[in-house]
Every structure is written in structure tokens, then in C-alpha cells.
Amino acid sequence: MIIVTGGAGFIGSNLVRALNDRGEKDIVLVDHLANGRKMLNLADLEIADYFDKSEFVQKFETPGFLKNIKAVFHQGACSATTEWDGRFVMENNYDYSKRLLDGCIARNAPFLYASSASVYGSGRHGFRVDRRCEHPINMYAYSKFQFDQYVRRLLPETSIPIVGFRYFNVYGPREQHKGAMSSTAYHFNRQVIEQKKARLFEGSDGMADGEQRRDFIHVGDVVDVNLWFWDHPERRGIYNVGTGKAETFNAVAQAVIDWHGEGVIEYIPFPEHLKGAYQSYTQADISGLREAGYEKEFLTVKQGVAKYLDWLNADLANKL
Structure with a gap:
């Protein structure tokens, strides 16, 4: 059995x-479907069972609940970087993650979880998996950082596979439910379809218009x-998950226009x-990934956006 939290969300549903x-269908999907439109991400997936996030974590702490777990992919979180209710964010992102990890340790089950590149804050100290680079500037980032710190303390004391992934700017299929938090590629696509324009921010932090760069x-x-x-x-450990190459928002917009x-x-x-x-x-800094042995090359913005829009616009056409 495999458990995927946040399984109706963007990365979670792609993971399912x-x-x-791969032929895996014995999957327990955990999410919170207050936004029922997220079910559109599940309609073509095969799972064995579904639990609401609150119900699941309580059951997971019950001895004997769910045995023979092959892996827990923990993707669920409050991902809004604009949420400043610290108690809410820490309860959902930090406390919940601790409870799941403790349950995995008790069951000897692999635990692979979503961290975030937001832990690096402004980035002026670099983007290495190094405490000296980590300066979160919002509650979401702080909750992810603090759980990474919890993992760091536990790693020497445990033997189960524990891996954290610091995702950079992820885009692609099954993100449409995120609304304003969807990727710029998604928004630029809609803007070009509806207005024949891709709208980008003017320059900031000394950068020219649209020249802000993200991985x-x-x-x-x-x-x-x-x-x-x-x-x-x-x-085992914590790894950056990005391409290792920053590209401009102008490049994303141009890929959509092209x-x-x-x-x-x-x-x-x-x-x-x-x-x-x-x-x-x-x-x-993906040196950690390469040192671990992950050798696959990543899609460039031009390649990835084209692949995404092939899927996205076919999906939109099918709904008309």
C-alpha cells in the first residue's frame, strides 16, 4: 500500500x-476536498481508498491501522505564501508532518515529503541545502523550514528512508484548481487566449521589466x-528539486506566445x-541531487511550457 497526502492537489495527483x-493501484489518497473542483484531478486515477486529512492523521496514530506500507509521499500542506495565521500554518504544515513522520518511523515505512525553496527567502545567501542559506520570509516558508530542522535532528537516529524535496517553481498539468497560486505559464496561457497579451510585473530589486528569474x-x-x-x-536527506538554471518570466511568457x-x-x-x-x-543548487546519483536532464522552459500547453489546451478544448 502507498499513501499520498495532498493527492488531489497539483503535485500529488501527478504522482498518483x-x-x-507503474501498475500501482493500492493507493490511499489523503486530501481535503473543501474545494470540490479538485476532484477533476482524480477522475482518471485509480486509488484504493480516500480519507480526509483530519480523519487520516488521527487514524494513522492508531496502532494496527494500515500495515505493509510501501511508502508515504507527503505532498499535502497549506501552500499559500500569503497566509499569515501562524497557528493555522504550523498546525497544518509542521505538526501534521511530524505526526505522519513519527507514524512512519513506528511502521518502518519510507517517508518522502514536500519541502520548499521558499525556505531560502530572498536568496541573497544562496540556494544550497545549508542552514546558512535558509532565511524564510513568510509563514509558509517558516513552517517548511522548521519541519526540515525536525527531520535533520531525526535522521541520525533513524534508519528508514526519509527524503525532503525543496521544490522550486513547479508548473504543469493538474494545477488549475489553485487559482491565483497557479503557475505563470497557466495564467499567461489564459491571458493570451482571452486578451492576446501576457501580463508581467515591471522590474523589481534592480531587475528590468520581466527579467526577474526563477528556477x-x-x-x-x-x-x-x-x-x-x-x-x-x-x-536519505534533504534535496533541492529544480533545474539548476534560472530563467526569466519574459522567457516563460515568450514560450507561451510562441x-x-x-x-x-x-x-x-x-x-x-x-x-x-x-x-x-x-x-x-542541484549538486546534492547529482551526488546522490540522479542524472536525468531537466526540461528547459521552452521545452516544458510547450509540453504543458499541449496538455492544457487539449484539456480546455475537451471541456468546451
């Missing part, structure tokens, strides 16, 4: 799809990293509420 492609990674690559570490249980064969870029004022809490530059 990949597990199904954009296709969700298929993220899933592949997850499964590789599951296949290599001797590899796919459609029409459209222009329009720059809009940088929002006041994001000043001081925005990452203008991210680039993963």
Missing part, C-alpha cells in the same frame, strides 16, 4: 498518475525525482503588498 502508470521546473520532472528516490532507499503563434507582452506595476516578500531570483 505516475504510480498508476522553473516541470511537474513531470518533480515526480520523476520523487520516484527515483523511492527506488533508491539508501539515499506556442500560440500570437500575442504580446504587457508590463504592469509591481504590487505593493509583494515588496519585501517576493523572490526575484531563484536557482537551485
